[in-house]
Every structure is written in C-alpha cells, then in structure tokens.
Amino acid sequence: MSFIQAFRQRGDLSFQGMRKTALSLLPTDPMERDRLYRDLKRGIGILDDDDHLNMYLHSFGKMHKAKLDTAFNCVPNAESLFASDLEIYDWGCGQGTASICLLDFIRSKRIDTSHVKFFCLIDPSSAAVYRAKDVIQCYGFSSVNHIVKDFDSLITDDFPKSNAKKLHLFSNILDVDAFDLAHFIRLFQQVFGGENYFVCVGPYYSNNRRVDDFIAATDPDTMFATDNRERGEWLNEWTISLRVFVKDFHRIESVQDIRKRIEESHKKAQFFAGYILDAIAEEYKGTAIEDETECLYNALSAFDVKSNIPLDDNAEYDSKLAVLANIISRGLPTKAPILLENIFSDTYHISQKPEVGSVIDYHSTHTVKAKEIHEALHVIDPRFNVDSYNGDMLESRVSSLCITS
Secondary structure, eight states: OOHHHHHHHHTOOSHHHHHHHHHHHSOSOHHHHHHHHHHTGGGTSOOOSHHHHHHHHHHHHHHHHHHHHHHHTTSTTHHHHTSSOEEEEEETOTTTHHHHHHHHHHHHTTOOOTTEEEEEEEOSOHHHHHHHHHHHHHTTOOOEEEEOSOGGGOOGGGSOOOOSEEEEEEESOTTSOOSOHHHHHHHHHHHOOSEEEEEEEEOOOTTOOHHHHHHHHHOOSEEEEEEEEOTTSSSTTOOEEEEEEEEEOOOOOOHHHHHHHHHHHTTEEEEEOOEEOHHHHHHHTTSTTHHHHHHHHHHHTEEEEEOSSOTTOOTTSOHHHHHHHHHHHSSSSEEOOHHHHHHHHHHHOOEEOOOTTSOOOOEEOSOSOHHHHHHHTSOOOTTOOGGGSOGGGOOSHHHHHHHHO
C-alpha cells in the first residue's frame, strides 16, 4: 500500500496523521530502521524513496511541528493575512511539513482559507514533493504547483508574477550552505511583488551565520519575531532558530549589492556577557519571580558591536581569547570573578567570604532582597526627561500616566 493510500485510509487529516502513517509503513526489523536513520545524515540528506521519507517523518517530524507552531503564533493578526488573495510558497518543502503544519494551525484557529490561490512546493526531491502535493490535496486544495529543482537552478519563469500577498515558509533549510543567497534574494526581487510574509524556522547553531545572512540579504521591512534557543533553553533538548518578518520588494538590486549588504552585516553583531554575584543569585533562586528575573538578566547581558572588519573573521585570533569569551558568556550571566565578589563583600557587606580551602561560594547576608533585585533590573536610561519625550507615540492615557507618573 502506498503512503497516500494508507494516509487516506487512516482518516486522520493532520500532520500527526502523517507521522502515524509513516510509522506504520516502516520496516519492522530494528537493524533496517537503524540503517534508514543513519542514511538521513541528521536530516540534511535528499530523500528519494518512501522508506527514507517515512523514517524522516518519524524521527524529526515532532520537532519540526513544534518549531513551526511556535513561529505561526508569532504572525500578527493571522486572520487578516488570509482575508485576501494569498499565495503560499514552501521552500525546500520536503514532504510538505511546513505547509501541512500551517493547515493544521489555521484550522485550529478557524481561519477561512478560501482566499488561498495556490500552494507552490519547491524541493529537489521528486518523491518528497509528490507526497507533499498529494497530502495537501487531501485537505481540499486542488491548486498545488510544484517545482523539482534546487534553489540555484530556479529561474524567474518558474513562478507566476502577481501582486497578491505571499507567505513564504522556510523549515529546516536556511541553515544549509547549499545555495547562493544573493542570487536567491535577487530572484525574489524580480518575481515576488507586493507584501511578502516570511516564516523561517530551523536548528540553532551559535557558529552558523547563515540565517542572519539571509535576513541581511532580504532586508526586512518589519521583524515580527526573532529567537535563538540553544539546547536546554527550549523544548525537549531541541534548539530553535526563528524569524518572522514582512518585506515588500519594490526594487531589483545587483547580486553584488546584495552580497555587499551581507558582508556589511558581518561587521556588526550582538553578543551576550554578564556576571552575577553569588549572594544576588541566592536571593532570587527558588522564588516566584525566578523565571522573570532570569529573563531580565538575559536581556541586560546583550550588547552590540560595530566594527570596520568582519567580526566572524577569527582565524588569526589567539585561542585563549575564545576560552575567555566562553567563560564570560556562559550562563548569561555567569559567576562573577573572585575580585568582584570580594569588592562587593567588603564594600557593601552583601555576602560572607568563603573560608580558605572551602568551596568558593559567597553566601548572602540577606541585606538585599529578591524584590529589590527584581526592581533594579528594570533599567531606565538616567538621561530620560519627560519634557523631551515624544508624547504623540503614546496610545492611551494609561500609557501617558506610566511615563509621567
């Protein structure tokens, strides 16, 4: 029995139904399943037969759905996006994971899809594309276009030109260094007029700038959501990189100009580093405001750097600097040096110094309370002046009172 026959027979019209169907069709031999999993190359290989497609859905589908659902919830006023003509493009679609999860999402929100003109599926695997097309048609969408090409082989004639809104889905593809970003974005500028909404998700790698390069090349008009979470900071030890934004392509640039913008973006970056005293951490740990306080510390640990050279060109840097950077940036914030602990202990008496030979831990004297710490982390620029504030930006009397009181 084919996948689509089994899917229809199961009667569960959802991405979860796809995964259950895939599992039911996998070989029962554990050794054969292990071989199929190894062949996936951690999800980056091109899948061209049913067994590998099924193993991919079984192995990675749950993670991809969680990322996509998180991103879809970041699209502002999704109902209005579907209220007029809309074209949906699924880039590197595979088996249509992003498109199917989108359909499940809008169904859960009871959003009308009658204005969706068509889906367009783009992927180099014909087996994956045809499966995606079959499943989407099961949802009642008869107009499903497909392009079996890699991104670098795409040309303007592959796509219809219109001024309808477009929704572009990128799931687990932007981190792969397999296509020319500048040429790719120039294709967008040539073909996709009108408003273009982008929903991009994938794994997060701290040493991979590919997603940021895509953002620099696209040059969004409005960013709705940006998030990077390392292992342990999100769900089930998964990582996530997420971008949701809108762009109206109103001019066509040269490939060289787009490349230059990407290169310039390498000269500025946001970094994270910060210290926390043992006594301060001790006071708020285990309290009702622990999670919120951690978020405030994380936000305050950010700083921006601009340079006249690419900041990721670190081939000649002393390896000791890399170790030092890891020490001060881990934890966000990380433990303070003994020098700082001693200064605050001697000057402000907020902690007790550890005895010689004991574990280095500066216990709180409880002179600072968790509530005081929490309030102190709501930083307001000391240069703030009510008289010079742009009051026209305030949307209500409540907002005005918050600023002026």
